[in-house]
Amino acid sequence: MSMEDYDFLFKIVLIGNAGVGKTCLVRRFTQGLFPPGQGATIGVDFMIKTVEINGEKVKMLHLLMGRQRRSELQIWDTAGQERFRSITQSYYRSANALILTYDITCEESFRCLPEWLREIEQYASNKVITVLVGNKIDLAERREVSQQRAEEFSEAQDMYYLETSAKESDNVEKLFLDLACRLISEARQNTLVNNVSSPLPGEGKSISYLTCCNFN
Numbered sequence: 001m002s003m004e005d006y007d008f009l010f011k012i013v014l015i016g017n018a019g020v021g022k023t024c025l026v027r028r029f030t031q032g033l034f035p036p037g038q039g040a041t042i043g044v045d046f047m048i049k050t051v052e053i054n055g056e057k058v059k060m061l062h063l064l065m066g067r068q069r070r071s072e073l074q075i076w077d078t079a080g081q082e083r084f085r086s087i088t089q090s091y092y093r094s095a096n097a098l099i100l101t102y103d104i105t106c107e108e109s110f111r112c113l114p115e116w117l118r119e120i121e122q123y124a125s126n127k128v129i130t131v132l133v134g135n136k137i138d139l140a141e142r143r144e145v146s147q148q149r150a151e152e153f154s155e156a157q158d159m160y161y162l163e164t165s166a167k168e169s170d171n172v173e174k175l176f177l178d179l180a181c182r183l184i185s186e187a188r189q190n191t192l193v194n195n196v197s198s199p200l201p202g203e204g205k206s207i208s209y210l211t212c213c214n215f216n
């Protein structure tokens, strides 16, 4: 597929504590597999998948950033912290959507959500679409965070909420495809971060109402 062979390009950034399943969610969606023995993400990783929605090609660029930078931060001097800030800023800045993930079997990953929200507020565009994802629902017997609690939290924060299992492929397609639909719809209203989300020059399409979006 050539560079131009798509109608929309969206950048989706996955954030959340280490080990909650961000990489597995993206690999499930982009490659259709659940990798055995996944190592922690080092630096920044990305995966691309192009999907067709209502006859339009949507290229989705998924970005993952390893969490080891948090501990790096603790030992960095002021200059280092500045460098860290600019890396974080550029990582968030052009994101069209953020998928904030926690692990339903790990209370700690849920309790860290406000910290992630502060980071979003500080660095991301105010037009970014944020989805809260509770992953690993195949481990229901080890659940530490109830669905109701997570729903209340996401409602209070004005975020969509979805529970997934990257392992069993539960709700993974729904997560990414519903997000793509919402991004198309927002791009048509020109409310997105404009640099990567608009149709390419000369490729603008007539506006039609999308019925595929299915959040909540």
Ligand SMILES: Nc1nc2c(ncn2[C@@H]2O[C@H](COP(=O)(O)OP(=O)(O)OP(=O)(O)O)[C@@H](O)[C@H]2O)c(=O)[nH]1
Binding pocket: 016, 017, 018, 019, 020, 021, 022, 023, 024, 025, 035, 037, 038, 039, 040, 041, 042, 065, 066, 067, 135, 136, 137, 138, 139, 164, 165, 166, 167, 168
């Ligand atoms: N049971 C179960 N395990 C999962 C699921 N998703 C991920 N895991 C496991 O959780 C561990 C961490 O998954 P990753 O996808 O590497 O997590 P991550 O959030 O990308 O972690 P970092 O790269 O360290 O930020 C791995 O052992 C996965 O096999 C899931 O839906 N169910």
